[in-house]
Amino acid sequence: MSVNKVVISDETKLDLTADTVDAAHLAKGYTAHNKKGEAITGTMESGSSGSGAWIEGDWTYWTGSPITTSNIAYRTSFQPKAKLHGFAQFPCGVFCNAGVIGGTYNTSTRKVTLTYTQKNASMGVEVDCSDCPDMIWLPAWSIYNCNITKFVAPPIPANAAPNLVGLDGYAITVPYTDTVADRPNRVFDFRLCGQVPSMTQAQALGTVKNNNADSFPPEGLYANGYINTITIVVPDSLYDEWITKTNWTLYASAIVKASEYTEETI
Amino acid sequence: MIVQEQQNINGTNFLYTYSDTNHYILQNETNTEYVSAYDVIPCIYTYSETNKVIENIASEEGGN
Numbered sequence: 001m002s003v004n005k006v007v008i009s010d011e012t013k014l015d016l017t018a019d020t021v022d023a024a025h026l027a028k029g030y031t032a033h034n035k036k037g038e039a040i041t042g043t044m045e046s047g048s049s050g051s052g053a054w055i056e057g058d059w060t061y062w063t064g065s066p067i068t069t070s071n072i073a074y075r076t077s078f079q080p081k082a083k084l085h086g087f088a089q090f091p092c093g094v095f096c097n098a099g100v101i102g103g104t105y106n107t108s109t110r111k112v113t114l115t116y117t118q119k120n121a122s123m124g125v126e127v128d129c130s131d132c133p134d135m136i137w138l139p140a141w142s143i144y145n146c147n148i149t150k151f152v153a154p155p156i157p158a159n160a161a162p163n164l165v166g167l168d169g170y171a172i173t174v175p176y177t178d179t180v181a182d183r184p185n186r187v188f189d190f191r192l193c194g195q196v197p198s199m200t201q202a203q204a205l206g207t208v209k210n211n212n213a214d215s216f217p218p219e220g221l222y223a224n225g226y227i228n229t230i231t232i233v234v235p236d237s238l239y240d241e242w243i244t245k246t247n248w249t250l251y252a253s254a255i256v257k258a259s260e261y262t263e264e265t266i
Numbered sequence: 267m268i269v270q271e272q273q274n275i276n277g278t279n280f281l282y283t284y285s286d287t288n289h290y291i292l293q294n295e296t297n298t299e300y301v302s303a304y305d306v307i308p309c310i311y312t313y314s315e316t317n318k319v320i321e322n323i324a325s326e327e328g329g330n
Contacts, residue, residue, distance in 0.1 A: 201301040202282075246293065246303045246311065250275065 004037030196238050199247035233261045268315050272307065281309045290318040 006014040019035045023042055034040050232255045234242045243252040268291060271282045284302035285291050291300050291313045301320055305311060 198296075198298045198300075200299060202304050244306050246298075246300065246305050249306050250280065250304050252278075253276075 002033075002037035002039075004033075004035060196234075196242050196245050196248070199245075202247045203250060231256060231261070233258055268313050270313075273304075279307045280304045281307050283309075283313050285315050285320075287315070288320050290316045290320055292316050 003014075004016040005012065016033055016035050016037055019033075021032050021040070022034050023040045031039060031041050232242075232248075232251055234255055234257065236257045236259050239255065239257045242248055243255050248255070267286050269284055269286045273280050273282045282302065282304055283291060283300075291303065292298070292315070293300060293303065294312045294314055296311070299316060299318065300313075303311075303313065
């Protein structure tokens with residue numbers, strides 16, 4: 001017989017009757033007792049209701065189909081919005097679109113490794129989807145319905161990482177520049193960040209040109225000689241800290257609160 | 267040696283801090299290492315030079 005309440009000399013020593021835990025809401029494999037005092041073993045798949053999800057709808061911005069490793073390699077084949085939303089939704093807004101050349105999915109570990117290049121070196125970004133029961137892997141690399149539960153950035157060779165941003169403890173390459181002359185905008189989406197990352201290299205998101213002399217163009221942001229403007233989307237709660245933080249402050253005019261960011265900003 | 271310069275960029279004054287011997291600089295208050303640092307003025311941080319040499323980091327990515 002299960003026991004869910006113990007009273008000794010009118011004093012309640014144990015009372016499980018109001019507990020809410022049940023097998024469906026307890027992590028898989030863990031044990032506890034429910035409100036009836038019955039031993040239960042959790043069945044909930046961790047991560048199945050987590051946050052930081054890869055957003056399925058983002059792919060609607062992709063105007064070509066299907067996505068293949070070959071057209072991923074050619075950035076010019078992407079529409080700007082695809083570049084923004086298609087690849088920008090790693091936890092903490094890691095933006096790794098440029099240079100992505102493909103990916104592999106390990107069916108045993110359920111880990112996805114995206115490969116991209118910087119300065120002639122290949123680097124991998126590993127996304128752990130092992131706790132993501134809803135994940136669908138397509139022949140061409142794509143991730144749908146996936147709650148990304150872990151992001152692992154590998155060590156980046158010094159000669160391959162021209163622009164490093166220390167991002168919540170990770171050293172992340174943020175490929176910001178583009179050899180496409182008319183790239184209209186780049187959006188760095190940090191809405192999922194819980195803290196302001198350290199930008200360890202000044203002007204890591206693009207060279208800020210001094211336009212005090214009314215030089216052309218007025219935007220002030222350059223990269224590789226081409227005009228780029230950028231938008232940096234940050235959580236409202238971190239906005240004040242973000243615009244004054246070391247090196248980020250150079251981009252203060254480009255930083256917008258998430259609540260004020262709209263597609264029209266692009 | 268730590269070098270600090272005041273730079274006016276697009277109408278805003280910044281304090282630019284770097285090492286003239288190509289070393290990482292340490293933001294003492296946050297214990298964060300930077301290649302170089304732009305801060306708003308007045309700057310609330312202090313910096314010291316580390317022993318870590320900055321390896322060859324290109325200023326811009328060339329793309330592929």
